[in-house]
Amino acid sequence: MGLLSDPNRRRALISMLTRLNAPICVVCYFAGVAWFMGLAFEPFTLRTYMSENAMGSTMVEERFPAGERALATGREFAAHKKKVGGMPVDWLVKNMQDRGLEVFTQSFSRTLPFPDENKERYIVKGTNVYGILRAPRAPRTEALVLSAPCSPGDSNNQAVGLLLGLAQYFRNQIYWAKDIIFLVNEHDLIGMQAWLEGYHHTNTTGMSWSPLQGRGGSIQAALSLELSSDVITSLDLVLEGLNGQLPNLDLANLFYAFCQKIGVLCTIQGKLQRNDWDSVSGYSHAVQTMMLMVMKQASGRPWGDHGLFLRYHIEAATIKGVNSFRQYKTDATTIGRLLEGMYRKLNNLLERLHQSYFFYLMPSLSHFVSIGYYMPAFGLLAVILLLRQSSPGVLSVLTPLVISHLTGVALYALPIRFQETAVEHFPVSETEAVVLTAIAIYTAGLALPHNTHRLLSGEGTEQGWRVLKLIAVLYLAVLLGCTALINFSLGFILALTLVPLAAFVTPHVPKVLSAFILVILSPACTLLFSVFFFQELQEMPVSFQDGWLLYLSVISQGILDHSLYGSLVYPLIALLVYPCWLLFWNILFWK
């Protein structure tokens, strides 16, 4: 441990770090950003490959025949859905029973903390219907799930029809070693959460549901199907789940392998893969795909009904059928064969999917970047924080710390509590009240340094701000590190905006300019820019007005997600990231 005990060598290293501190920080920052952008460049990525041996080569011919009949069932389902005005529970139960499944229902209800304006619901009551196909000759220890959501209106009727068609076909086969559960869930994610909680006997979100009467074994994998047209041109794979968790890469590899075998176009993030990776437009296409995945992962929302399975250590993905303007159309029989093939391979699994990566980014469906390749980008940003630490001092800066965290707690807890009061006094709806209260508390935090300095006169000393900056920088480093471990995209985006301001804020920089930059780089503005950027990436740019409304709806969805499914993004930002940013704001206005 020569470096730690030899004072001469230490002194040399420390003097070099002090002299070149600012240039090293700037170089590290741009190196981190460049590394991240370089991840999408094809020579730096790896081709996807099947890691699980049990899902290796099975030369089996898929024989699902009944695509047209499935579509007819879908049309019947649509008619009954319109007649009942919701989920046609009795028709589904009878239909599934006729196909030889053990059918059970589960009813659930939940009152949202405030009305959800995007989906227009407040008090949600529904029923899930599921049928279990028991494995003919195996013990009932493992299960697979195929689910289709029951959506209002005309969407996803074909999905339910195909689900029932597959159920009938699967029932006649003898090779199933695991139980297959065919689930039709109402109110998409809320119904799925109720079913999963009932299946695993947990109750983490305060929903009330009736206990499940029938159960399979432990679920090994799940697929959720979204199909709203009779023919499709391509299949889209959605991987991002709750809190940015991703399924095992082998599931994506399985999907890709089958699309190649059957000859269906497959996309990820809705974007088709291109072959010209060495051209500028090819590279920017790959970057767009990867950035879409980063943004979706950073939001912490489940982007399909599969997103809630991941928390229970069940690998799941959503397959969406897309019907756009292309020559070659694929019919329902082919989709059925694809799903049959995937399920036969999943049937062969001896243990849960664990061989391939759990942390990855995909610039296209056939290439991926694993955690070992993308973590250095984050590491380069985090190292800046470690370089900016000065010498330690005494803990005399308790007051700004406590006040910042109290503001964070207020931002977390108050918007929902005070929505009734806000609705009484202002002409806004409850959702708007919650979102506007959150924004108001956030902005009120900006006025804090002036107020606290007026209250405590003896606070400002020259040493005080250095100690506060040391604590704030350490806090930010630890916080970003832990976030990046759980949800890399969120950690990286936060690091990208917060690290520069953490490195360079002192009370001596020009106040007005720095205040402006600090506000631009604060978490709320980062979210605003991300909303616009996300719309740009999806090639649906919005005007400022629409973008602002979208931003407000994103905030309300974030708060709802936390309360409905336990998403961690809103508490993380309100309770930890925002107080950290407030500490830097305090340092800027230190007297």
Next chain:
Amino acid sequence: MAAPLTLLLIVAVTIRAALFRSSLAELIAERVEVVSPITAWKRVVEGLALLDLGVSPYSGDVFHETPLIIYMFHFLVDYAEITFMVSLNKNIILKHFVVEFRKQKFALEADRYPMDSLELIRSPKEMYYIPLKVAMFYLLNPFTILSCVAKSTCGLNNAVLALFFLSTIKGNVLLSAIFLCLATYQSIYPITLCAPAMLYFMQRQYIPVNFRRVSFWWFIVQYLFMYLGSLFVLICLSFFLLGSWDYLPSVYGFILSVPDLTPNIGLFWYFFAEMFEHFRLFFLCVFQINVFFYTIPLSIKLKEHPVFLMFMQLAVISIFKSYPTVGDVALYLAFLPVWSHLHRFLRNIFLVSCVLLACSVLFPVLWHLWIYAGSANSNFYYAITLLFNVAQILLVSDYFYAFLRREHHLTNGLYLKRKDGSEATLILK
């Protein structure tokens, strides 16, 4: 001194009471960093239930506490929270007194040292605030708060150790032997604290530490007689309480042979999880000897400074014992303000505190990734455990270095000069 201490006590009790009543209490009681198979409250309740049913609490390999504890809780189970808080407060008051009595030692030594090292000696004014700082370090340490809210019996062990320190410093040989015996009876490792206790008493009674003197051996015989006698009494009492000897393999056999490999913040679990059966006994002996081994060299080096030796022993026990928890770490961390005069010689304190802070935050994150998300595995968690223990070892060795360096300066003057008069630096090779 009384007013700030009372305020501190009120704040600490309020925090703990608030956490006891919140929903976090069950969450904390399940965390493996806070409770171990020896100290978990869940297991105490299980043992009590078995006792009420008339079955031996040690059947079923769940309960690993000593019979005295189970009988104590038999009467106090409804007041469990209050018991833990009372033991906590007792802990503080004891440490308070311990520190006050240390002041006397410094007064004795002041006239022995050269002039320029006088600034190294602490004045009574500086030492006035140390008891308050020790109390603050213990009461407001998040580790202690978590340990108390989880109702881990580690708090009781810490209270007994604090009583042992108090009676040693006050000079009461019999009480010191009895409390040390209680601490050893709870978990075997405090037996190594015999050496510093004996050294302290010999220093107080002006018995020279010399192998050829009769008085030296006579004192050792006396102390060991009291210690072993009380241990014998306690073991026989336990036998009569429960009527059988099966607490011996369940408590001491469990601590020594480490059959339970639940992850914790110690070094044993991962190693023994991957060990082949053939080599298990060998490595078990190696690991257990490691805890006791440092006593002899440390005693030889620090024979004139038994109080520091006690601190070092305590730290070594907390790091290398078979089932450590954060409560054990908090115990020796609380004593750091007593040696605040060593701060100017510490070299790595910033690095160590950053690493300890980062590791404490990373423990729950990597546990979540391993057990719930399934994306990580035990290697990640063990990496953080290793880092945590390395940081603790670095902290302890840094304090040791600083202590020795201060002693060197006290005897040789503060500003070292080479033979030609230029300034010299001290390097530890």
